[in-house]
Amino acid sequence: MKMAALIAIAGITLGMTTAQHDADLLFGRSSNRVEVVQPQPHPVRQMSSVLGRFILDVGMDFYFDYSTGLPDLQFCRVQQVWISPGLVGSKSGFGNVFCESGCRNFFDLPTGGTPHHHFIFAAQSPGVYVWDVRGVNAVARGGAALQDMPYAYRVYMVAGNPLRLFGAVSPASGYQGNLYDLRLTVQLRQGGNTLAQSTLPPNPTAIYPYMVGFNQPAGTYTVVAKLSKHLSRRVNNLNLTGAHTRNWEFAMLGDINGDDVIDDADLLQVLFAFGSNHFEADVNGDGVVDDADLLIILFNFGAVGEGAQ
Numbered sequence: 001m002k003m004a005a006l007i008a009i010a011g012i013t014l015g016m017t018t019a020q021h022d023a024d025l026l027f028g029r030s031s032n033r034v035e036v037v038q039p040q041p042h043p044v045r046q047m048s049s050v051l052g053r054f055i056l057d058v059g060m061d062f063y064f065d066y067s068t069g070l071p072d073l074q075f076c077r078v079q080q081v082w083i084s085p086g087l088v089g090s091k092s093g094f095g096n097v098f099c100e101s102g103c104r105n106f107f108d109l110p111t112g113g114t115p116h117h118h119f120i121f122a123a124q125s126p127g128v129y130v131w132d133v134r135g136v137n138a139v140a141r142g143g144a145a146l147q148d149m150p151y152a153y154r155v156y157m158v159a160g161n162p163l164r165l166f167g168a169v170s171p172a173s174g175y176q177g178n179l180y181d182l183r184l185t186v187q188l189r190q191g192g193n194t195l196a197q198s199t200l201p202p203n204p205t206a207i208y209p210y211m212v213g214f215n216q217p218a219g220t221y222t223v224v225a226k227l228s229k230h231l232s233r234r235v236n237n238l239n240l241t242g243a244h245t246r247n248w249e250f251a252m253l254g255d256i257n258g259d260d261v262i263d264d265a266d267l268l269q270v271l272f273a274f275g276s277n278h279f280e281a282d283v284n285g286d287g288v289v290d291d292a293d294l295l296i297i298l299f300n301f302g303a304v305g306e307g308a309q
């Protein structure tokens with residue numbers, strides 16, 4: 001047992017010093033902005049169980065043009081945008097670089113004279129973990145400054161074999177903002193009790209706009225999903241074992257204080273922020289708090305989310 005673990009660690013160490021893996025994030029350029037050239041989208045990655053932890057080797061490098069053998073870039077900063085609680089990315093000699101709080105959460109390519117680096121991501125318990133990054137401050141091979149990536153590139157990491165739900169997330173038709181600015185929370189309930197929940201920004205550029213995992217036994221569950229500014233949706237008596245597709249459509253917009261009811265509290269919040277660009281009070285996500293936001297709340301006034309009924 002101990003020998004097997006040591007061999008596994010040796011394999012990971014070897015992996016850190018060898019050439020590019022298929023799943024390495026390769027940063028290059030797309031016209032005048034920096035881009036993760038491949039893999040697009042990132043495949044769902046299974047973490048390995050080693051010494052009671054779950055770990056995954058994630059590599060990054062510049063994209064090298066096949067015909068010239070030259071990299072697209074001179075420089076790129078890999079900036080974390082979101083990471084799941086409990087997930088930590090570390091690197092020998094650098095310690096913990098990526099985590100929810102207390103880490104620097106960026107890494108510059110090149111560092112130490114090379115753009116090719118590997119990180120070990122680790123988690124303690126089974127689940128689905130998310131790591132979102134953007135390439136920023138990039139400089140092209142010829143010296144031109146490139147625009148930052150306008151979206152977040154997502155890596156899903158699966159630890160163990162949790163119950164998984166994944167699929168699409170549709171906001172209400174009146175919502176004009178960026179879906180990534182909102183938060184999706186998925187709850188697993190049984191007999192009126194919430195047993196587990198997971199929150200993440202939906203990401204339409206990822207292999208699945210959302211995927212969540214729950215360290216719970218197979219069984220029959222009620223699943224409730226809530227999207228910021230929208231009322232929740234509920235599906236009763238879902239028989240869950242392994243992984244399931246579940247697409248969510250959030251038709252009711254207007255719950256800006258997050259209590260799953262559209263009422264005078266939401267109305268007051270809009271009135272107090274009227275004329276500003278306050279994010280929370282901007283119901284339709286068009287960047288300004290005005291009568292359009294007020295009308296959405298009045299139109300849906302009194303509605304209650306399915307998860308609160």
Ligand SMILES: [Ca+2]
Pocket residue numbers: 254255256257258259260261262263265266
């Ligand atoms: Ca409300």
Ligand SMILES: [Ca+2]
Pocket residue numbers: 282283284285286287288289290292293
């Ligand atoms: Ca608005």
